[in-house]
Amino acid sequence: MKIAIIGAGIVGLAAARELSKYDVDIHIFEKNEDVGMGTSKANTGIIHAGFDDPPETIRAKFCQRGNELWHRWAQELSIPVSWKGEIIVARDYDGLKKIEELKNRGEKNKVPSLEIWGRKKLLKKEPKLSSEVQGALFAPTGGVMESFFAPVALYENLVDNGVIFHFNSEVKGLDEKGDKIEVDTGKKEKFDLVINAAGLYADKIARFMGYDFEIFPKKGEYFLFPKITLQLNYIIFPTPLNGTKGVVIENTPSGTLMIGPNAQEIEDKEDKSTTEEGLNFVYENAKKLVPSLPPRSKSLRQFAGLRAETNDRDFIITLDGNFWNLAGMRSPGLTAAPAIAEFIAKEARERYSLKRRENYVARRSTYPRGGKIVCDCEGVTELEVREAVRRGAITVEAVKRRTMATMGSCQGAFCTPKIMKIISEERGIPYEKVELKKGAWIVHSKIR
Ligand SMILES: Cc1cc2nc3c(=O)[nH]c(=O)nc-3n(C[C@H](O)[C@H](O)[C@H](O)COP(=O)(O)OP(=O)(O)OC[C@H]3O[C@@H](n4cnc5c(N)ncnc54)[C@H](O)[C@@H]3O)c2cc1C
Structure with a gap:
């Protein structure tokens, strides 16, 4: 069975983690060059206890359980909480x-x-x-x-569990083809199940399949x-x-x-x-x-x-046929993500008679420390930066979200050139081609 998830924010990634316990092929389509570049990058980072929302809301249903699950997930994924x-x-x-x-x-x-x-x-x-x-x-x-650590930790765990990531792949259309849905990113590919976790743009994705809710920022x-x-x-x-x-x-x-x-x-x-x-x-x-x-x-x-706000201020979770919406994920979406993932994986298992995979990897390994100190403010070492790049960080900001380098008092004034050098060496690209984030150049002309 082939599953497409649109959006590599916390909700899509958490869904992929629970689904990757089963014998399915999971493809994640993300329009940016890395995971967690949407709302999941900039929020308060709180794993809420679950007293805020009225019991009849979908938010309340998943918040408290999400909190319980984060206690385990944070350990398995080595996310400091x-x-x-x-x-x-x-x-x-x-x-x-x-x-x-x-x-x-x-x-x-x-x-x-x-x-x-x-x-x-x-x-x-x-x-x-x-x-x-x-x-x-x-x-x-x-x-x-x-909050920016969680998507990265999930990404590394998902790669270990065989999930395939398509970065720089904006979904521009969805089309029903018999019992499958064709996902159009310029290339077209058919899937048995498509999950919409596109954050602020989940309304646009849902419209391709005939839904008409709106998301307001x-x-x-x-x-x-x-x-x-x-x-x-x-x-x-x-x-x-x-x-x-x-x-x-x-x-x-x-x-x-x-x-x-x-x-x-x-x-x-x-x-x-x-x-x-x-x-x-x-x-x-x-x-x-x-x-x-x-x-x-x-x-x-x-x-x-x-925030991805909706008219009735609740999450929009619809599991109709082979197109599922996980939309309107305002707060406490970060907290609720593992519980929503648990719920939809159970539904998928029952509806599609999924079998457990034997070699599921629950734990993510931490980064080795050693070598020269690259970021003095945060005490980040050369080995950590190299490992971040080896595990998929292609820009200086991607290294930051994995190691905290550049996050300290100097805000990268001293360590950015050292990080660029390591990225350049690891990726085999010229120093001046290393970007801060995609399309944001740091060096404009060749250094002599
Ligand atoms: C100010 C603020 C504070 C918050 N505080 C908390 C908190 O303390 N605790 C808490 O539990 N929650 C909090 N939240 C809510 C939480 O941040 C969100 O619920 C959560 O990050 C939503 O994750 P997501 O995966 O749905 O969306 P996103 O992280 O936005 O991910 C969606 C992804 O889809 C991608 N995408 C969009 N369109 C396409 C397309 N066409 N093709 C491919 N990819 C696409 C985007 O690039 C993005 O990466 C807060 C939110 C905000 C804004």
Whole structure:
């Protein structure tokens, strides 16, 4: 049986991982040159506990189970996750009522060990909070990862499990041909089952097969601060506002401090610019909860990600015939991805009588360390960079997403040339042909 997955974001890759346990040929079509270049690259990276969404939503159905699965997946795939737990902090009486509501909702969603903390306990547990806080909901199963690691880890595991990747392959059409679907990327190939996991463009893909839902981009902006600027004991949320989870303050597993996002409806699905208004909103709101935030001028960088929003604000999961949609994956899509994958693999197994493969590889090996230090800020070694390139990183940014090189205080000012040299050697291409990302040249003329 041949399965095509459109989109190498976290949802498509997770689906491929569960399906690769069976005796099927899986092909992933991705319009970019690497995995995880869409929404899965720029988000808050939280593995939510699962108390946010009303029990009747599809999001709630998959969030809590996704959280459970990430505890295992992160180990098998060697993805660092900081399982600190989430606190949702109330600043007033309404906030206190809200956290009670969230606790009840979480219990209906089967989220374990939720606790309400009073003001005194909260300030003892998280002394960096404003003295004006009144209490919090504590969800110990919440965690945070560097979100860009997960697609890469899945990719490497999928390659070991025989999944075939077609990069730079934009799907431009789908056509029913008897009991198969022809996927058109310029080349045409027929598949028994096509899974649409195209993120912001899942509406466009679905339209080829007669569906008419729409995906709207909603922008979220962030600040990233260097390690050790501020260390927190928990992932800190305000109480939800206007249907969003609000501005989060968190340390990622590597120790950087991240604050964001806001939620801004926009029209352009490619507009990842940051704005003065958006960043002001993020900084001011974060400061209300943690007054000792470092000044904005200390920020390493600012960035934005785009949510795939739908009219009814829920995931769109349809498994009709041999064309399946995994669309509208707004938050908590990262968290839910393994659970959605588990669900669709079970459906595929039952509908197509799939047999288990014997040689399925669950674990991904980590990168060897050794040789010269290439990135001083992050302590990344030459062997790690070489291994990243050998496993498929073809640009400087692809090396960054695999090793953290260039992510530190110098933001690549010192290590970029060293990384370029290694890419050039490993790939056997001239130094000046090494790109930052596809189409973005670093060196414009030959170095003498
Ligand atoms: C600001 C923000 C914060 C968030 N925070 C969290 C969080 O803390 N926790 C959480 O659980 N979730 C969070 N999310 C949600 C999470 O990031 C998404 O649910 C998830 O990344 C969606 O993954 P995806 O695979 O559906 O989409 P994507 O990652 O966008 O992948 C889709 C892929 O399809 C490719 N593609 C598109 N069209 C085509 C085509 N025609 N042919 C071939 N390829 C195509 C794209 O290039 C892309 O690589 C957040 C989202 C945002 C924006």
